[in-house]
Amino acid sequence: MLYQMDVSGVGAEDALRMYWTHLTHEAQQAAEEDGIEPPSKPKSADAREFAEALIRGVHENRERIDETIRKVSHHWRLERMMRVDRNILRLATYELLEMSDIPRRVTLNEAIELAKRFGAEGSPGFVNGVLDRIATDLGKE
Numbered sequence: 001m002l003y004q005m006d007v008s009g010v011g012a013e014d015a016l017r018m019y020w021t022h023l024t025h026e027a028q029q030a031a032e033e034d035g036i037e038p039p040s041k042p043k044s045a046d047a048r049e050f051a052e053a054l055i056r057g058v059h060e061n062r063e064r065i066d067e068t069i070r071k072v073s074h075h076w077r078l079e080r081m082m083r084v085d086r087n088i089l090r091l092a093t094y095e096l097l098e099m100s101d102i103p104r105r106v107t108l109n110e111a112i113e114l115a116k117r118f119g120a121e122g123s124p125g126f127v128n129g130v131l132d133r134i135a136t137d138l139g140k141e
Helices: 002-008 012-034 045-060 062-072 083-098 104-118 123-138
Strands: none
Touching: 002 012, 002 045, 002 083, 012 045, 045 062, 045 083, 062 083, 062 123, 083 104, 083 123, 104 123
């Protein structure tokens, strides 16, 4: 959803609506093809609420998040970073700044896994380096 917002310029609420509509449509199509009952609600309301809180939080705090990233990425302008990397950094930086109940290690590990799965070859190391500096500067353990 953050990637979609970055590419298209839509706001958080539009991105969330489009994502959940698409997800529901895809699930209904798959159920019809498999001859089973389509899902009536998300499998985990908690997961949906958490995802929505993250998307809204990144959107509402984007200036602060981007400034935090800029302070530690001396040789990389935010605008020149790969979109995938930039949005992984935004998501993880939001967690580091605003979600004190999530340990540093969890945030960094999840971000690195996203970078491995969706980024380029050098993305995991880049994401790790930037986030490690942010977490250290914030004193997050």
